[in-house]
Amino acid sequence: MHTKETGTLPVRDQVSAAEWQVRVDLAAAYRLVALFGWDDLIFTHISARVPDAPGHFLINPYGQLFDEITASSLVKVDESGTPVMATDHPVNPAGFTIHSAIHEARPDVHCVLHTHTPSGVAVSAQQDGLRALSQQSIFPLSSLAYHDYEGVALREDEKPRLVRDLGNANHMILRNHGLLTCGRSVAEAFLAMYTLESACRIQILAQSGGVALIEIPYAMRADAAQQARQVTKGLGGALAWPGLLRRLDRLSPGYAL
Template structure:
């Protein structure tokens, strides 16, 4: 199957498929997956508004480049596939892709830590260095039930604005970026922030919040820390680890 799909798509699309499949497997590797639920989508390079998303029913650790499903903004398949997609999942993703030309990749997860923080009135607190990266571009969206209502799209997009990180209240986490690697790094930072916060709160000790003036300067510092490379700095190492522990995503 891999050979037949690879022959049908451009070199650029195949590379996007390989990176997106790797991101699914990396999410599973870090233990952030939720059985077959939640999604990571990526825009197919080119003028068409076509997108890749996971085949509904496969575990994240099973996703391959060739099994990803190509759809349009309405969630209709634009290339033959034996798999279907989750319509509720694509409601969120299509809304972000349609509104944000810069959001080539959208990652949405239901991690226990992320949902726990999303259910607190204060949300994410400036408790760690990791949290500052997320807080520099963070928005919130209130829970409206399972995302099947098209009307929710406009409200979600309005809440997202031009931010790169979103906490969906009582639901989970979302990141969007211009590359798959950047969306993954964003989720890594956001998820770590939630885990650290819960552990700090569970200690019962008085919490020390990072001063607001430090938060104000974090965006410039973020570029220095990653050498302006964003997720591309860590992505090759993630791929090498996958090649050692769970190869085959590029098939």
């Protein structure tokens, strides 16, 4: 594979301290997605900006299961999806189409997380999408967008429509496809996905009871963003992230290698 950089040193010795920290967090997110059962073999993606290298991003080595991914195995690519460090792994073109579009259009977004969970796909196939059926639902509903299905995301011409539909939202339901969240950090994108996935799972469970459902009135959820800041003491995903890393250290060590 032709790359823009080569080297035989360990990856940690080839990158800045800032990039290495993002690599560790991103590898942790992949492991956590597997731990929570949100993975779909090798077929979804989480990406993150390289903080001190504009136009460079980190994404999974296509072919590795999420519970195998390490900080060193992540692939660094440019805006066209071309690796910029030596790697033995390819990049999934469908995965990078979605992620590159969002990173290019949203400089505030440093991490994009995409899943194909059964609950997420089930809600994405419902005409009404996510409903205000749980406390968990009110947070993504305060910043939720939808994008209609256009087939496997391989075509460049889908990018502007994806960006248009996302707008300034940080949660997106990809119709008949799955879920997507954005964050200013890996931790923030992960917490957003945890909440959105929980809301979808609860919705499917509630609907399975076969009885009329009670929706939360809009007046009770209009200030959900402010409520979220209060609940997390203004720290957002950073509040739970250290505990999640401790869980990984116990159950899936090795992600930081």
